Amino acid sequence: MEINPIILKFVYAAVVVGVVMGLCSYAVLAERKVCSWIQGRVGPNRTTLPLIGSIPVIGKFLTRLGIFQPVADGAKFLFKEDVTPAHVNKFYFIMAPVLSLVPALTTVVVVPFGRYVTEAGEIIPLVLADLDVGLLFLFAISSLGVYGVVLAGWSSNSKFSFLGGIRASAQMISYELAMGISVLPVLMWVNAPGTDGTLSLFDIGQAQEGLWFVMWMPLSFLIFLVCLFAETNRLPFDMAESETELVSGFHTEYSSFKFGLFFVGEYAHMIVGSCVITVLFLGGWNPAPFLTWDYLGFGDGILGAVLSVGTFMGKMCASLFLFIWVRWTLPRFRYDQVMRLGWQYLLPLSIANLIVYIFVIYFLDTTSF
Amino acid sequence: MGMIIKRKPLNILERLYVPEIVRGLSTTFGKIFEKPVTLEYPEQRPTIPEGYRGVPTLVKDPQGREKCVSCQLCEFVCPPKAIRIQPGEIADDSEYAHVEKGPKEFDIDMLRCIYCGMCQEVCPEEAIWLQNQFSMSGYTRKEMVNNKAKLYELGGTLPDQHFKWNKKKEAAENAAEGGHH
Numbered sequence: 001m002e003i004n005p006i007i008l009k010f011v012y013a014a015v016v017v018g019v020v021m022g023l024c025s026y027a028v029l030a031e032r033k034v035c036s037w038i039q040g041r042v043g044p045n046r047t048t049l050p051l052i053g054s055i056p057v058i059g060k061f062l063t064r065l066g067i068f069q070p071v072a073d074g075a076k077f078l079f080k081e082d083v084t085p086a087h088v089n090k091f092y093f094i095m096a097p098v099l100s101l102v103p104a105l106t107t108v109v110v111v112p113f114g115r116y117v118t119e120a121g122e123i124i125p126l127v128l129a130d131l132d133v134g135l136l137f138l139f140a141i142s143s144l145g146v147y148g149v150v151l152a153g154w155s156s157n158s159k160f161s162f163l164g165g166i167r168a169s170a171q172m173i174s175y176e177l178a179m180g181i182s183v184l185p186v187l188m189w190v191n192a193p194g195t196d197g198t199l200s201l202f203d204i205g206q207a208q209e210g211l212w213f214v215m216w217m218p219l220s221f222l223i224f225l226v227c228l229f230a231e232t233n234r235l236p237f238d239m240a241e242s243e244t245e246l247v248s249g250f251h252t253e254y255s256s257f258k259f260g261l262f263f264v265g266e267y268a269h270m271i272v273g274s275c276v277i278t279v280l281f282l283g284g285w286n287p288a289p290f291l292t293w294d295y296l297g298f299g300d301g302i303l304g305a306v307l308s309v310g311t312f313m314g315k316m317c318a319s320l321f322l323f324i325w326v327r328w329t330l331p332r333f334r335y336d337q338v339m340r341l342g343w344q345y346l347l348p349l350s351i352a353n354l355i356v357y358i359f360v361i362y363f364l365d366t367t368s369f
Numbered sequence: 370m371g372m373i374i375k376r377k378p379l380n381i382l383e384r385l386y387v388p389e390i391v392r393g394l395s396t397t398f399g400k401i402f403e404k405p406v407t408l409e410y411p412e413q414r415p416t417i418p419e420g421y422r423g424v425p426t427l428v429k430d431p432q433g434r435e436k437c438v439s440c441q442l443c444e445f446v447c448p449p450k451a452i453r454i455q456p457g458e459i460a461d462d463s464e465y466a467h468v469e470k471g472p473k474e475f476d477i478d479m480l481r482c483i484y485c486g487m488c489q490e491v492c493p494e495e496a497i498w499l500q501n502q503f504s505m506s507g508y509t510r511k512e513m514v515n516n517k518a519k520l521y522e523l524g525g526t527l528p529d530q531h532f533k534w535n536k537k538k539e540a541a542e543n544a545a546e547g548g549h550h
Binding site for chain 1 (some may be wrong): 396400403405406
């Protein structure tokens with residue numbers, strides 16, 4: 001039976017979005033667990049489900065690990081009272097959370113998470129849409145996420161929210177530049193002269209069968225990572241939220257499910273960011289530098305696909321862990337420090353980095369070994 | 370005496386920021402594997418230090434007699450006026466009749482109590498004690514008022530050196546037989 005390819009795409013999309021949403025809720029759990037371990041606490045360990053929780057050893061173990069906590073968290077967001085303050089601009093107030101979640105979920109479309117080698121030896125990327133301009137698309141759409149934040153800050157009609165929104169937009173502008181410039185060396189290397197030019201994330205992943213980019217472009221990686229922290233509003237740069245001074249910044253006035261959307265959006269951003277950094281710098285679905293699943297003999301068919309997706313997910317989770325780990329280690333920057341770091345250090349550094357790699361790649365490409 | 374701490378200028382590695390971040394990260398990573406320092410409260414209880422001032426309770430002496438003679442000193446001294454006592458006679462058929470009085474009602478409103486311990490300090494009979502219990506909860510205001518039965522239940526028995534009741538009773542019996550007091 002032939003299934004309509006459009007319907008198939010819908011199914012794929014639903015599956016991928018479902019997986020990302022699931023990852024989001026468990027990223028929240030991981031956040032809470034890791035933070036409590038770092039702080040010498042136990043973390044969520046009470047929530048349990050009637051049947052699974054009563055299995056002798058496993059149920060207890062899973063409960064202690066807080067595996068069922070996301071269910072409770074989600075239910076809480078659904079059933080809490082949804083307050084819309086009287087002083088807000090209702091239309092934009094309701095639109096803002098949607099605008100912050102939708103771009104985050106849209107960017108998932110171009111993120112490749114594995115590869116499938118058919119019997120004919122053809123390599124099929126496991127991605128919803130393998131766009132030629134994948135990376136550009138990703139940058140373009142993920143930057144739209146800040147509109148949600150700005151809109152939330154503005155429509156809330158409160159000083160805290162307003163300042164949070166302003167800071168978020170300033171931060172986004174400052175770090176987007178350095179971020180874009182820091183990935184240019186990677187793109188220059190992937191698009192060597194004489195090849196078909198591509199910005200597809202899948203091709204970038206495939207180009208790392210030898211050395212991963214993090215190994216010979218560590219500075220690019222570092223700048224990209226710092227900018228990613230800033231773009232996702234994670235803690236050393238959480239200017240949008242600024243808990244310690246702005247109550248909770250742009251979402252001060254939000255409650256219940258609208259707040260939940262912001263929350264999920266933030267984590268979806270983090271997950272997409274982790275995926276991107278894995279593809280760009282950490283070798284994508286290749287298990288180790290100079291080592292691919294093909295080389296090990298597991299590269300073909302379903303097994304190869306599963307292994308590649310597994311490798312990718314492993315790296316992505318490690319990167320997520322880094323996000324959480326850094327959050328519970330570093331204190332916040334002050335707003336002026338964030339701006340200084342962005343404009344006075346990261347931007348010049350990324351330009352210098354670009355120039356150095358222009359020469360390095362020029363010599364590598366022109367001298368044949 | 371104040372001490373002046375010299376602030377050393379940051380060296381190049383510290384100013385680069387990244388090595389110091391890595392140092393911080395390794396510290397927190399080590400913490401992940403350490404044992405939690407928290408107690409899992411309802412199951413694990415903290416050890417209460419000696420002399421702790423918890424919920425005020427009424428105690429009985431080792432022979433099972435209530436020590437309180439309803440002198441009402443605690444009621445007068447109580448700063449938030451949490452204690453209400455109705456003095457009463459001890460029933461004639463009781464073994465300790467006519468010796469002293471006893472409280473008919475003894476209420477401590479735990480919504481008012483500030484755990485200051487003045488009642489314990491002022492009590493001439495060592496009958497009211499702030500013991501180890503530190504958490505009280507209830508669904509209504511009424512539930513939060515400890516009545517006499519509840520206070521004795523919470524208080525239990527504490528060791529006693531005086532056994533004042535026995536001496537009193539002895540004295541009373543001597544007096545009744547016409548002897549001297």
